[in-house]
Amino acid sequence: MAIELPALPYADNALDPHISERTISFHYGKHHAAYVNNLNGLIEGTDLADASLDEIVSNAEPGGLFNNAAQVWNHTFYWNSMSPDGGGDPSGELAAAIESSFGSIDSFKEQFKADAVGNFGSGWTWLVREGDGLAIAKTDDADTPLAHGKTALLTIDVWEHAYYLDYQNARPAYVDTFIERLLNWQFAEANFIP
Numbered sequence: 001m002a003i004e005l006p007a008l009p010y011a012d013n014a015l016d017p018h019i020s021e022r023t024i025s026f027h028y029g030k031h032h033a034a035y036v037n038n039l040n041g042l043i044e045g046t047d048l049a050d051a052s053l054d055e056i057v058s059n060a061e062p063g064g065l066f067n068n069a070a071q072v073w074n075h076t077f078y079w080n081s082m083s084p085d086g087g088g089d090p091s092g093e094l095a096a097a098i099e100s101s102f103g104s105i106d107s108f109k110e111q112f113k114a115d116a117v118g119n120f121g122s123g124w125t126w127l128v129r130e131g132d133g134l135a136i137a138k139t140d141d142a143d144t145p146l147a148h149g150k151t152a153l154l155t156i157d158v159w160e161h162a163y164y165l166d167y168q169n170a171r172p173a174y175v176d177t178f179i180e181r182l183l184n185w186q187f188a189e190a191n192f193i194p
């Protein structure tokens, strides 16, 4: 059973002007779709042909299979980490956990931004469960918390293809917009309280 490209959780132009329809058309329609196609080409006819995406990501050795599978998983998680009605602050138990782990919501936002801006190359910044608390995790290239047994709550893609058409080299402006206008706290809250 082939791995499918999940539908976006909103219309292609729903994040405009923060993330343009043109960016979505390339990022989702070309990059994400290519990872899905590459992955299906790699598992077709193998004993992984019927494996779930989570099983492949969790068990693959470093290399092309892992990279494509993880990028499929990461991008689906990224689309859900944003919302046309995003931004603002978390609430309830997640807000309390963030205040406990980072000192305050604002302090979390500052640390998340610093991590995302500070990733020298291509990668991802995540909010993850760590022990009894929460932590920010940086991953490079296709790497993902799922491969390290960690539960992700939200993520931002800081590969240049995520922002270059809209922000050119201004990654900090993209990260600010993600945090203040797009971040889907309801998704993070749902992941925090499974």
Ligand SMILES: [Fe+2]
Binding pocket: 027, 031, 075, 157, 159, 161, 162
């Ligand atoms: Fe991406």
